[in-house]
Amino acid sequence: MELTREEERILGGNKGEGAEKAMEILLSIGELNDAPRLIPVKRVQIAGVSYKTIGDAGLDFIRDLAESGARVSTFATLNPAGVDLGADNTLVPKRFRDKQTEILEAYKKMGATPSCTCTPYLAGNKPGLDEHIAFAESSAVAYTNSVLGARTNRESAITALASAITGKTPYYGLHLEENRLPTVQIDVEAEPVGSMDYSILGYHVGKHVDGIPLFTGIDPSPEDYKALSAGLATGKITMFHVLGKTPNKTVGSKKLERVNYSAEDKLAVQGELNTCDDPDIICLGCPHYSLEEIKSLIELRPKKEVWVYTSRHVKEKAEGLIDNPNIKLISDTCMVVSPLEEMGIKSIGTNSTKCAYYSSTLSGQKIMFAGIKDLLG
Numbered sequence: 001m002e003l004t005r006e007e008e009r010i011l012g013g014n015k016g017e018g019a020e021k022a023m024e025i026l027l028s029i030g031e032l033n034d035a036p037r038l039i040p041v042k043r044v045q046i047a048g049v050s051y052k053t054i055g056d057a058g059l060d061f062i063r064d065l066a067e068s069g070a071r072v073s074t075f076a077t078l079n080p081a082g083v084d085l086g087a088d089n090t091l092v093p094k095r096f097r098d099k100q101t102e103i104l105e106a107y108k109k110m111g112a113t114p115s116c117t118c119t120p121y122l123a124g125n126k127p128g129l130d131e132h133i134a135f136a137e138s139s140a141v142a143y144t145n146s147v148l149g150a151r152t153n154r155e156s157a158i159t160a161l162a163s164a165i166t167g168k169t170p171y172y173g174l175h176l177e178e179n180r181l182p183t184v185q186i187d188v189e190a191e192p193v194g195s196m197d198y199s200i201l202g203y204h205v206g207k208h209v210d211g212i213p214l215f216t217g218i219d220p221s222p223e224d225y226k227a228l229s230a231g232l233a234t235g236k237i238t239m240f241h242v243l244g245k246t247p248n249k250t251v252g253s254k255k256l257e258r259v260n261y262s263a264e265d266k267l268a269v270q271g272e273l274n275t276c277d278d279p280d281i282i283c284l285g286c287p288h289y290s291l292e293e294i295k296s297l298i299e300l301r302p303k304k305e306v307w308v309y310t311s312r313h314v315k316e317k318a319e320g321l322i323d324n325p326n327i328k329l330i331s332d333t334c335m336v337v338s339p340l341e342e343m344g345i346k347s348i349g350t351n352s353t354k355c356a357y358y359s360s361t362l363s364g365q366k367i368m369f370a371g372i373k374d375l376l377g
């Protein structure tokens with residue numbers, strides 16, 4: 001790869017050991033992917049924040065990096081942590097809380113913004129059209145590439161952090177115009193209505209299709225796009241198009257293979273993910289709820305307790321609107337990356353395919369997978 005003088009100097013250690021290590025990581029990823037050079041980024045979304053997902057090895061890595069003097073040089077926001085930073089979290093084991101605090105302190109020492117949300121684009125880290133960024137949260141990668149028209153590969157926790165430190169990312173993959181065209185057309189026969197349907201559509205396509213889908217026959221709302229992105233990202237999809245709606249170019253693509261999405265496909269996902277009918281708790285907000293979604297929930301006047309995960313940014317705006325003690329707003333974390341199983345919770349109700357999939361595979365939860373009205377009884 002061709003390096004600028006500044007990049008050579010960082011690699012030579014003139015900005016410290018941490019920056020040198022970060023540059024080495026990006027160079028090896030770039031070389032693996034035949035990137036000709038690095039390009040600048042000004043925004044990063046860092047994953048690998050919850051102690052539940054990174055454990056002691058991750059904590060040691062981040063703490064060592066912070067202690068070596070590494071500092072971020074971009075606007076760098078964080079994915080959800082394992083606890084709500086504004087709550088007492090007494091149900092969470094103390095060891096977990098202490099480790100989580102250490103992780104966040106290390107990130108803060110490096111200069112990252114502890115936004116702790118998977119919807120950075122709703123909490124102040126919203127890239128523009130054609131802006132090159134380095135995002136690691138998979139649902140935010142699909143959303144920002146597809147709905148906002150920004151350009152990012154699906155970064156790992158380590159490469160995103162390396163980009164935050166150096167302000168660079170390797171120029172390959174979805175940063176290049178020619179790699180952003182659709183590769184398969186999805187003709188949606190079973191028209192989705194509401195975000196659960198979009199989450200199911202995304203999950204089905206993410207599971208069965210590789211590449212960049214072009215959807216026809218749908219007209220998603222902003223909240224639907226969020227659900228669709230997370231469903232797709234539960235598989236390998238990092239970018240999609242919706243014909244006539246999303247901002248990226250679709251002209252110039254080769255003749256596309258066509259795949260139908262039918263009512264049977266939807267039923268198959270529901271059958272796969274639903275494993276119980278009387279959950280311990282109801283969890284909404286995967287991805288983190290928007291203000292609009294919280295307002296819609298308030299109108300439903302839940303008579304059962306609902307745990308609603310959102311960003312602190314949105315929570316601060318929503319708190320004054322909540323007039324129902326059954327709506328519990330929780331920020332900075334989520335049902336998947338918090339240790340619910342260590343808090344005695346064995347089953348959850350959700351309308352999100354990403355939540356259903358990861359809560360069951362990572363945390364062993366039983367899942368009631370249903371629409372909000374069914375969850376609320």
Ligand code: F3S
Nearest residue numbers: 118286287288334336
């Ligand atoms: Fe966000 Fe947690 Fe879902 S990070 S996308 S709420 S699994």
